[in-house]
Amino acid sequence: MSDIRVRIAPSPTGPLHVGTARTALFNALYARHTGGTFFLRLEDTDVARSTLAFETDILTGLHWLGISWDEGPDTADGADRGPYGPYRQMQRLELYKSAVEDLLARDLAYLCFCTAAELDADRKAQEAARLPPRYVGRCGLLTADERASRSAAAGSAAIRFRVRPGIVAFEDAVRGPVEFDTSNLGGDFVIVRGDGTPLYHFTVVVDDAAMKVSHVIRGEDHLSNTPKHILLFRALGHPVPTFAHLPLILNPDRTKMSKRKSQTAISDYIAEGFIREAIVNYLALLGWSTGTEEEILSFEEIAARFDLDHVQKGGAVFDRERLEWLNGQWIRRLADEDLVTRLLPFLEADHVAGRIDRTPTAEEIRILLPMIRERLPILGAVGDLIGFLWIDRLTVDPATIVPKRWDIATTRDGLHAARAVIAETGAVSFEADELEPPLRALAEARGWKAGDLFMAIRVAVTGRTATPPLFDTLVALGRDRALQRLDAAIDALASASG
C-alpha cells in the first residue's frame, strides 16, 4: 500500500449531493489507482444543521454507489474502523482544543471579543465604502492585559487566526501554479466560535494533518480557501498536502449545481431507478476522461485508467439525458437475476401506491425480461411499460382503441374477428409464434393493414399505444385475460357508438 491517503469529508447537513458523490468517487478512484488509502470523515461541527438522518442518507448512498472506504464509520450509529479515529469531528474536540492552545500560546491566534453587532457595522461600513469585506483586526491589537480583563468580563470569545502579509503559492494538481496574496483573505479569520466549537477551516486542517492526508481532492469552490488552509498547516507545523481542485458540476445555466435548479440528491436518482453502474460511470466522465473514446466503463475499469492529468478545468453541466442513456446501456448489461432483483422494489412500490393490483413474483419478471430490457431507460419506467399485466380491471378509453385510419365500426369488427382467431388458439399453443400468422392472415383476408389491426388489439388489451411486442404481450397476459379484455373493449366500443 502506498503512502497516498485521500478522503471524502461530508457534512451531514443535507442529503448526499451529486457533487459530494462525485468528489467521493474521484478520491476513491485515485486511491484505487495508486494503491493508496481512502477514508471517510464526518464533518459534523455545525451542530445546528447536522442530523443523524442526513448522516444515514450520505453513508448509505455512498455504499449504494459501491464507493467504499478503508477507514471511517460505515453506518450512522456504527463504530469507526481505522488507525486515525475517531472519524467524526465532534469526537475530536480535544484535538482541536490542544491545537488552538498551541496557536494561542505562540500568539498565532487570539481571542476576539467583537460582537455580532460590531462585526455587522464593520461590514456595512466597508460595503458603503465599496471595500471588500474583511475583519478589521480590532481584537488583534489588544495587549495581553486588556485581553485578560476583557476575557474575564466577556466570559466567552471567538478565536481568530492571524493572517500575516505575504504570498501563498502552491501547485494545484489539476490547475497548475496558483498564487494568493494573503491581504485578500479577508483578515484574521475565526477558527473557534464563541461557544467553543471549532470551525471548518480549522478542523479540516487539523484532521487532514492528523490523518496524514497526502492529496486533498475536492471541489473548485474550495480553491479560494486553500491559502487559509496552507497557512494553518504551516502554523501547526505540518507538511502541506497536494491539492487537486475538481471542476464544479453545473446547473443548465452554468451556475454551481444547486437544489433550486437541479435534482441534486442522489437518493432521488436512486428512487427514479438509475443504477449505480450508470451513475458512477456518468459521474466519472463529468470532468474527467480516459483520453480515449471509451465511455462505457465499470468502476474497476475506470480505476485502472484514472489519473489527475485528464481532469478537466472548466465546470461541467449535469446532463440528465446522457445519464439516462448510460443507464439504459448498463441496464442492458445486467445479468437476468440481477435485473429482476433490482426491478422488484419498483413494482412493489407501484403496488403500494395502488398503480397495480399485485406485486409479481421474481419468476414472472424474469420471463418478461427479453421484452422489457431494451425499453427501460430507468428502472422506475417498468410500471408504465408493463404494469397493465397486474391490473385486475383495465379501463380503456374507447376513443384510444380506434386506430387512426379506422372508424369505430371497423375497430369493433376487427377486434371481434381477432377475438375469434385468438380464441381458436388453444391454451397449450398460446405462444407468440402461434398467434402471429393467423392474425396476419386475418388482416390480409379483410384487407386491413396488419399494423392497424395490431394497434387496435394492443390498446384494447393494454390500454396503451406503446408497448412491448404485441404477441409477447398477449402471451404474458394469458389467453383468458386477453379474451376478457378484448370482450370488454368490444363492449366499450359498442356503447361508445351508441
Add this chain to the structure above:
RNA sequence: GCCCCCAUCGUCUAGAGGCCUAGGACGCCACCCUUUCAAGGUGGAGAUCAGGGGUUCGAAUCCCCUUGGGGGCACCA
C-alpha cells in the same frame, strides 16, 4: 467591490505546434429494420476551437490583452 479560476459542436469531451479542411458520445434530423414503442444499423445538420494581438516556416494547442462565465470573500461546510 476585491481575489482566484475557467473558456473546443446545444451538452459531456478528444486534442499536450504540423496527424485537425477539429475526432467521439448524448441530444436532434433523415433513412433502414419494424405490428406500436424501444433497441440496433447507416447517413446528416451542428464548433471560422470566445475575440484581438503576438511567437513560429506552421497554433485549437505557447505568450499578452480584451470579453464572457464561474467560484470565493461567514462565529456554514
